[in-house]
Amino acid sequence: MTAAILDTAALGTAEGRAALIAAVAAVVIAAADELTALDQAIGDGDHGANMKRGFAAVAEAAPTLAEKPWPDLLKGVGTTLVMKVGGASGPLYGTLFMELGKHLGTAPDRAALTEAFGRAIEAVKARGKAEPGQKTMLDVLIPAHAALAAGADAATVKAEAFAAADRTVPMLATRGRASFLGERSIGHMDPGSRSSSLIIAALADALSAG
Amino acid sequence: MRVANVGIVIVSHSPKVAEGAADMVRQMVGDSVPLAHTGGDPDGGLGTDLARILEAIEAAWSEAGVVVLVDLGGAxxxxEMAIEMLDEDRRGRVVVCNAPVVEGAVIAATEASGGSSLELVKRTAEELYA
Structure with missing residues (x-):
């Protein structure tokens, strides 16, 4: 299977872009309870509610955002998350999308997406003062980016994102609220890794559906 | 003209902690230091709200700069994100102070009330950790 990423003609239309935004938002909103449960285990338990609030606002803005070219659309998604999420994941996901917008051209292809995603990850690292291996969203974003850069199809990128989230279970958290628990953070999936994997999976599904 | 004192912003996940810390600052320094506080997410739960952090920085604005005391991660x-969103001429004059939010706010405000520079106010509060 060679389901290409970003080859779907639908993304050339505002309707297609609005559907993509709505699909990603719906996945995050539907996972709110699961994200909350993960965060209650090793954090402050607000990740589900925060992400739901942020992506509900994104979904509401989807028709307007979808009229804009990719850089402005992504900047709008990022700004909305920054203003609405209300936790550290707001600036972190906000930075991810805003930086994607900054580096992705108006007619992105796979190479442009790979390059922009890599730069956006660097910005998330700086924003969170984090590195891979600390049981954070970076532990999903970086492997997913590596799969994309290696030429994987959408289904493989999605599978790698889920597998990477699973690999955070045995990790010791050294960044974020879970780090306060020390060794008790071991044995639980990082909530930010889970939400990152869900977003990547939703994007992969949407981008390979056409 | 008298040089303005450095302003203090308190950001906590809890609106009550933010308000209580601000009360303690006022008790120590009165109205000699610009002071603002904010806490709670956009729905009023525990968390922080970037828009209200921006408003607090505006409310505590001083030409001498503003020190922001924060409690945990998201705060x-x-x-930091709020500071980056400020106008360029203000951005460099607002700093996050790496100190315990309550003690740091009181110490920073006390230092600020004597007319100390932004850098000295920040350093004095951060020495709580040293």
Whole structure:
């Protein structure tokens, strides 16, 4: 299977872009309870509610955002998350999308997406003062980016994102609220890794559906 | 003309902690230091709200600069993001202070009330950790 990423003609239309935004938002909103449960285990338990609030606002803005070219659309998604999420994941996901917008051209292809995603990850690292291996969203974003850069199809990128989230279970958290628990953070999936994997999976599904 | 004192912003996940810390600052320094506080997420739950952090920085604005005291992760990340969203001429004069939010706010405000520079106010509060 060679389901290409970003080859779907639908993304050339505002309707297609609005559907993509709505699909990603719906996945995050539907996972709110699961994200909350993960965060209650090793954090402050607000990740589900925060992400739901942020992506509900994104979904509401989807028709307007979808009229804009990719850089402005992504900047709008990022700004909305920054203003609405209300936790550290707001600036972190906000930075991810805003930086994607900054580096992705108006007619992105796979190479442009790979390059922009890599730069956006660097910005998330700086924003969170984090590195891979600390049981954070970076532990999903970086492997997913590596799969994309290696030429994987959408289904493989999605599978790698889920597998990477699973690999955070045995990790010791050294960044974020879970780090306060020390060794008790071991044995639980990082909530930010889970939400990152869900977003990547939703994007992969949407981008390979056409 | 008298040089303005450095302003203090308190950002906590809890509106009550933010308000209580601000009360303690006022008790120590009265109205000699510009002071603002904010806490709670956009729905009023525990968390922080970037828009209200921006409003607090505006409310405590001083030409001498503003020190922002934060409690945990999201308060720091949201405050850093807020600072980056300020106009260029203000951005360099607002700093997040790496100190315990209550003690740091009181010490920073006391230092600020004597007319100390932004850098000295920040350093004095951060020495709580040293």
């Amino acid at each position: 720091e990340t949201n405050s």
